[in-house]
Amino acid sequence: MKKWLSFLAIPLLSLVLAACGSDAGASEESEEGDKITIGYFPNINHVAGMVAETQDLYTETLPDGTEVEYQYFPDGSSFMTAIETGDIQGGLVGPGPAMNHFTSGAKINVVAAGSTGGTVIMAREGAGVDSPEDLAGKTFVSPRVGCTHDVQFETMMKEEYGLTSDRIGGEMKHVTGKPATYASLFETGNVDVATVPEPWASSIEAQGSGEVLVDTPDVAYGETLPAAVFVTSQKLVDEDPELVESIVGAHKKATDFINENPEEAKQIAIDKIKDITDQELSKEVIDNAWERINFTYDVQEEHLQEFANSSYDLEFLKEKPDLTGLVDTSFIEE
Template sequence: MKKLLLVMAFVTLSLVLAACGSSEESASSDGSKEITIGYFPNINHVAGMVAEEKKLYAETLPDGTKVNYKYFPGGAAFMTAIETGEIEGGLVGPGPAMNHFISGAKINIVAAGSTGGTVIMARKGANIEAPKGLKDKTFISPHVGCTHDVQFETMMKEEFGITSERIDGSMKHVTGKPATYHSMFVAGNVDAATVPEPWASVIEAKGSGEVLVDTADVAYGETLPAAVFVTSQDLVKNNPDMVQSIVDAHKKATEFIKDNPEEAKTIAIDKIKDITDQKLSKSVIDNAWERIDFTYEVNGDVLQDFANSSYELEFLKEKPDLEGLVDTSFVE
C-alpha cells in the first residue's frame, strides 16, 4: 500500500512540475531551453524564412536556446498549435488569428509580417472578363473564412452584390492549398481563385489563369496585414523578455528583407522548394514581390474593420471586439 502511495505521489508531482513549465519555453532532453516558431510557405511569410535561414533567433534569445521550426498549410492548424503550446509563436494570416481570439483564444498579435499579396485570378477559358462574371461560378480559397476568402467575398458583396452559396448567394466555394491552384485551373475544377503570392504569379507564368483583380483593388488589399506575428497571452504575461527576444529577431528579419531583397528572394525560393517541393523561378518571385510590402508595424484599427467585414459575411456569429488582441509594445 505504501509503495502504491509513493508511486501515486511521484506521478502527481511530475504532472505538477510539467504544468508549471507549460507557460514558458520547453526544455529539450539535454536540459537546454527550446522553442518552436511556425509559418507558411507563402511570400507573405518571408520574414519567417529569413529568420530561420540566417539564424536570427540565436542572436536575440538567451545562449543555448534551441529553435525549431514548423510549417503549416493553413491558419486553423497554426492557431491550434499556438493554443496547445506546440509552438511559441509565428506568422499566420490575420483572419484565423482574429477568429480564434473572438472565440476565446488567449492570444496576442505582437507584430505584422507583411501587407498585400492577395490576387483574384480567373481560369483561362472560364469566360470571366470582370468580377461580375463570377455569378454562378466556383471559386477556391485556402480555407472558409480565411484572410483571402474574406477579402474576396467583401469585395464581391460590397462592389457587385454577389455572395456565395454559404449566405444564399450564387457563387460556389471550395477550399484547397494555394500550391495546387494551377493544377485545379488546368483540370477545370474551379473558375476563379483568391490567391496569396507567390501562387498567383505561378498561375500567371504558367498561363492557366489571368489576373481578374490585382492586390490594390481587392478589399483591404494594401492596408491589411497579410501576415501577423502571434503568440500566447500566457507567454506575454509570464515571459515578456522571451517575447521581446522573439519579436526582435522578427524585426531583424524584416529589416534584412528590405536591405537585401535579392538575397531574401533566393532564401524564399529555396525554402518554398524545401517545404512544398515546388521550385519557383526568379521571375515568379520578382513578380510576386511587387505586390507585397514587408513591415512589422501593425494597425489595430484596420484589423477591427476587417473583423467587422467578416461578421457582415456571417463568418462570425457575434459582432467582434478585438480589444486586447493587438499588443504593440514589443515593436515600439
C-alpha cells in the same frame, strides 16, 4: 516531401496534448529559455520566418544557450492550435485565423505584422469571366472557408458587385483547396476564379492557365490589412515579456533584412519553399510576386477590426467581434 507531410499530423497531436493537459509543461519549457519553437507557412507572405531561420537570427536576440526549432504549417487552424497548446511559442499566421480564434476565447496576442498585400483574384482562361460582374453562377476557390483571402474576396464582391457565395444563399459557388493546386484546378476547368495568395498567383500567370481579374490594390483591404501577423500567447507576454521582446526582435531583424537585401531574401524564399514543399518557384515568379507585397512589422488594430467586422457581415462569425486586447504593439515600438 516527407518533411512537409509530417506537419499535417500537428492538429491531431495538438488535440491529444491539450486533452492531456500539456499546456503548462510547454509553457514551463519556454519560460526556462531552454527551447523555443517558431512556426510559419511556406508562402511568400511569411518570408520573414524563412529569413530568420536561414540567417539564424533568433540566436542573436535570445538568451545564450536557447535552442530554436521551427515547425511549418499547412493552414492557420493547425498553427493556432499549436500556439494555444504551447507547442510553439510564436510565429506567422494569417490575420483571419488569429482573429477567429481570439473571438472564440483564445488567449493570444498579435505582437507584430509580417507583411501586407499579396492577395490576387485570378480568372481561368476560357471561363468567360472578363470582370467580377460575370461571376454569378461561377465557381471560386479559396484556401479555407473564412480565411483571410476568402474574406477579402467576398467582401469586395458583396460591397462592390452585390454578389455573395452559396454559403449564404448567393449565386457564386464556393470550394476550397490548397493554393499550390490552383493552376491544375484551372487546367481541368474545375473552378473559374481563385482568390490566390502570392507566390501562387504569379505562378499561375507564368504557366498561362489564368489571368489577373483583380490585382492586389483593388481587392478589399488589399494594401492595409496585414497578410501575415506575428502571434504569441498572452500567457507568454504576461509571464515572460523579455522572452517575447527577444523573439519579436529577431522578427524585426528579419524584416529589415528583407527590405535591405531583397535579392538575397528572394533566393532564401525560393530555397525554403522548395525545401518544405518540393515545389521550385522560378526567379521570375518570385520577382513578380514581390511587387505585390510590402514587408513590414508595423500593425494597426483598427485595420484588423475593420476586417473582422467584414467577417461578421459575411456571417463567418456568429457574433460581432471586439478585438480589444488582441494587438500589443509594445514590442515593436522603438
